[in-house]
Amino acid sequence: MSTTPPGRRLRLGLPRRAFSQVLLMQLAIAAGVAVLATGLFLAPLGDQLDDQAMRRALAIAQTTAQQPQIAAGVRETEPSPDGPVQREAERIREATGAEYVVVLDVRGVRWSHTDPQRIGGLVSTDPGEALAGHDVMEIDDGTLGRSARGKVPLRDGDGGIVGAVSVGIAYDSVRARLIHAIPGLFAYAGGALAVGALAAWLISRRVQRQTRDLAFSDIAALLAEREAMLHGIREGVVALDADGRVRLLNDEAQRLLVVGEEAVGHSPDEALGTGRTADVLAGRVAGTDLLTVRGRRVLVANRMPTDDGGAVATLRDRTELDRLGRELDSTRGLIDALRAQDHEHANRMHTLLGLLELEMYDDAVEFVGEVVGDHRATSEQVTEKIRDPLLAALLVGKATVAAERQVALWITEGTRLPDRLIDPRGLVTVVGNLVDNALDAVAGTPRARVEVELRAEGRTAVLVVRDTGPGVPPEQRELVFTEGWSTKEPPAHRERGIGLSLVRTLAERQGGSARVGEASGGGAEFTVVLPEALTEPGAEPALTGAREATGEEA
Secondary structure, three states, rough: OOOOOOOOOOOOOOEEEEEHHHHHHHHHHHHHHHHHHHHHHHHHHHHHHHHHHHHHHHHHHHHHOOOOHHHHHHHHHHOOOHHHHHHHHHHHHHHHOOOEEEEEEEEEEOOOOOHHOOOOOOOOOHHHHHHHHOOOEEEEEOOOOOEEEEEEEEEOOOOOEEEEEEEEEOOOHHHHHHHHHHHHHEEEEEHHHHHHHHHHHHHHHHHHHHHHHHHHHHHHHHHHHHHHHHOOOOEEEEEEOOOOOOEOOOOOHHHHHOOHHHHHHOOOHHHHHHOHHHHHHHOOOOOOOOEEEEEEEEEEEEEEEEEOOEEEEEEEOOOOHHHHHHHHHHHHHHHHHHHHHHHHHHHHHHHHHHHHHOOHHHHHHHHHHHHHHHHHHHHHOOOHHEEOOHHHHHHHHHHHHHOOOEEEEEEEEOOOOOOOOHHHHHHHHHHHOOOOHHHHHHHOOEEEEEEEEEEEEOEEEEEEEEOOOOOOHHHHHHHHHHOOOOOOOOOOOOOOOOOHHHHHHHHHOOOOEEEEEEOOOEEEEEEEEEOOOOOOOOOOOHHHHHHHHHOOOO
């Protein structure tokens, strides 16, 4: 068993950290590119040097063949170590640095050579192509070894071929030039490799900072955990990049915002349309726990900027909490009304008891009839004009609450609403919010009064709620429908500024409208128009909401 501590054991293979792996891979790439570039440069370099040597030999041979005294010497004299051809050829060889300059006649007999003893002998290679009038470049072996050669025909003054000139460049000099170029080439390659290594180190350092010195396996694990967390939590998460485009939506955000994956890559305005929800996600509305309405949902949004210039927004569904808050408000109002009614009932019972003790039986009967008749008249007045049971029950309850708050709640004479509503619950939400706001506006004012008018115009439902309160100033008549805007202090259990926003949202979802103006006698007048809110006459009425409320089976 090894005694080396686990933290100090030698690890084989790639290092674990992303920084080290990126640096190692980039160094390997830089070294490979340098070696490849050097090899690709050296491969054609030898051929280029050979070609240069052959062309140089050919040029010397052509220059030598242009000397008229050489052609004349071959034609008029005999080959001799001391002859004019040998002297001129040696002069050219020494001047040009060629290995040899050989002049030969049409028979292949040498007239010049670096070794005078070979003058008069036959050349070792076939001069036939040059004697035929062609220039020749080649690398071949001869009596002086391997050389780069150039051969040209030797012509007299009349253009006739009297021989040939062969010039050789020692091949050792070509190889020496190649070997001499290699150190410089390696120096350049080494410099390029050093620059590449420095660039690789700088890039790797940046990768180290951005990955926080994590291993690739750790990054992969974090990504897997992030995906599981984002799609598993019951809170919407929307991530935006530095340009304000959506780059991530988890499942809950898609459900709350009613969008799909197609929203990724678009701005909030493009994905959701203009409105407060898009303003909150884009950061145009600042603050914490911002309220917004999307469809029928009340959402609470928080937006946090990120280091890369983007942002992450979280969304929580407060629809049920807001509904419970409204129900709590209604329940508290009913409790207050019941408490007041209990007090009033006790007074009436004391009165009835006194009449009975005084044996005023007829007066007692008349007193009981009046009390019961008032309540029956209120219920009959509502149900006679509003045939939908949910709306009728709502208005009867609101009338009781209004009476206990010293507010007169009237159902106008023009109210007529048949039992043909397609979405009773939606209209209940609209009526309840508008009546609650009206009661809050007139509570505590003299001769407080709220009027409700509901009528059907074909398949369109029109709702008008008037009050005798202070009204809504013209400059605030659009602001009252803005999410989160309110002039009243919010209760402890929920936020203000949601009811009227829901009213307008529900109306616009059905292609209708919601607006506020000034009532004829002062105060505010809210008008909501809901097209296609009722079924055709004779069609089956939509009692889904009523059945759910009463527990009946369909």
